Amino acid sequence: MILAKHLVPLLLGLSTIASAQPSKHVLMIGIDGAGGRYVQRANTPHLDALAAAGTARYDFYNEGGLVPNPPNPYGASGVNWSTILTGASAANHGVSDNSFAGADFESHPHFFKHVKEFDPDISTVSLVNWTPINTFITPDEYANVEIGFDFGSIVDQDNEVKNQTNLFLTLSDPDVMFLHFDQVDSFGHGNSWGSPQHLAAIERVDGLIGEIVTTLNGRPGVVSGDEDWLVLITADHGAAEGAFNHTADQGPANWEVPFIAAGPSVTPGAPMQPGTLRDLASTALWHLGIDPFLAGLDGTVRGLTVEPPTGVVGDLNGDGVLLGDGTGPAAADDVTTFLDNWLATGSGGVADRYARGDLNFDGRTDLSDWALFNRLDPSMGQAVLARLQGVPEPSACLLLSIAALLALHRRREPA
Numbered sequence: 001m002i003l004a005k006h007l008v009p010l011l012l013g014l015s016t017i018a019s020a021q022p023s024k025h026v027l028m029i030g031i032d033g034a035g036g037r038y039v040q041r042a043n044t045p046h047l048d049a050l051a052a053a054g055t056a057r058y059d060f061y062n063e064g065g066l067v068p069n070p071p072n073p074y075g076a077s078g079v080n081w082s083t084i085l086t087g088a089s090a091a092n093h094g095v096s097d098n099s100f101a102g103a104d105f106e107s108h109p110h111f112f113k114h115v116k117e118f119d120p121d122i123s124t125v126s127l128v129n130w131t132p133i134n135t136f137i138t139p140d141e142y143a144n145v146e147i148g149f150d151f152g153s154i155v156d157q158d159n160e161v162k163n164q165t166n167l168f169l170t171l172s173d174p175d176v177m178f179l180h181f182d183q184v185d186s187f188g189h190g191n192s193w194g195s196p197q198h199l200a201a202i203e204r205v206d207g208l209i210g211e212i213v214t215t216l217n218g219r220p221g222v223v224s225g226d227e228d229w230l231v232l233i234t235a236d237h238g239a240a241e242g243a244f245n246h247t248a249d250q251g252p253a254n255w256e257v258p259f260i261a262a263g264p265s266v267t268p269g270a271p272m273q274p275g276t277l278r279d280l281a282s283t284a285l286w287h288l289g290i291d292p293f294l295a296g297l298d299g300t301v302r303g304l305t306v307e308p309p310t311g312v313v314g315d316l317n318g319d320g321v322l323l324g325d326g327t328g329p330a331a332a333d334d335v336t337t338f339l340d341n342w343l344a345t346g347s348g349g350v351a352d353r354y355a356r357g358d359l360n361f362d363g364r365t366d367l368s369d370w371a372l373f374n375r376l377d378p379s380m381g382q383a384v385l386a387r388l389q390g391v392p393e394p395s396a397c398l399l400l401s402i403a404a405l406l407a408l409h410r411r412r413e414p415a
Helices: 004-020 036-041 045-053 077-086 111-118 132-137 154-171 183-191 196-217 220-224 279-287 334-340 350-355 367-376 378-388 396-412
Strands: 024-031 055-061 124-128 145-148 176-181 228-234 256-262
Touching (some): 024 196, 036 196, 045 055, 111 124, 111 279, 124 154, 132 145, 154 183, 183 196, 196 228, 228 279, 334 378, 367 378
Parallel strands (some): 024 176, 124 145, 124 176
Antiparallel strands (some): 228 256
């Protein structure tokens, strides 16, 4: 851990590094214990403003919601901060509780490693209130600065995260920053989740984030448009109403967390599909020009546009046009291409996934991809549906799901 007294020399070092910076920057902010339903209940004008200027959901799943019968520690911090920062599932990064025993960050590293391998001159900063994040997850060799704040009251520690962040943003040129605030979790443990004290802690952190965003927006590069900062905000878990601890068996109250994305590269108000904590690192890397799918992350990109290889959305076969009804060969019929890859799974980069009809890049061609395909061209979506109706069991349930999804989609269409 690097102590705060070394801050000024580090800032000067970052200023030297900054001469070769790209124009893309990431500020990822984690609010420990701020479950999605509690963030929505609290008075958070600064988070609300970011959500309005970008896109947001409050029901992204942590690791507890992603496996059947999850171990109770999957609703805890160690597992989920590991997922947030590596973009890997708990099964892959190996962390199963707050001891970090079994961690495999060599095979599934902090996203800082991918950033540094892409461009060693990109500066990376990790400022955290829960010091195990830096101790266990953040790789020393891939972080220009690591500071853990473990002195004073929990509120003072969060204030210091904010103060040091503003110093970095004012006096240096960081490229990628990860921040962690801890008081929300602390007041949840001390006063219960959903208590007035817990909600007040969310509101205090909202104020800290507001100050940071004000400082960020005052940077000359942001004012001039020369810097494109992606701001990502999330949490690791919530907890059941009235609970003093957080475990995976508490269900959605624990599993559902916020995902807010804002910045020049985010289309304000753009709809966003449900996602998971595995998507944070993938989204950050994509903004920086790094293909997270080739890097082997388990998440996908949320809130940002992933351009198709040919530039034509829905062009699965790569012929440069969106066309087909399922009667032609795959080389000329995007519906046939989609049908040929129905329920296919696999890895690979953007081009490989798109060619399988994996329009949301989550590694599987399924109903969520069909919904996107149908939105692009309802006639082609109907053609997929018609062709799938001829598929024998066990696809009957899938067909019913598709029909229900189509009906829901129609009901949500504006009159």
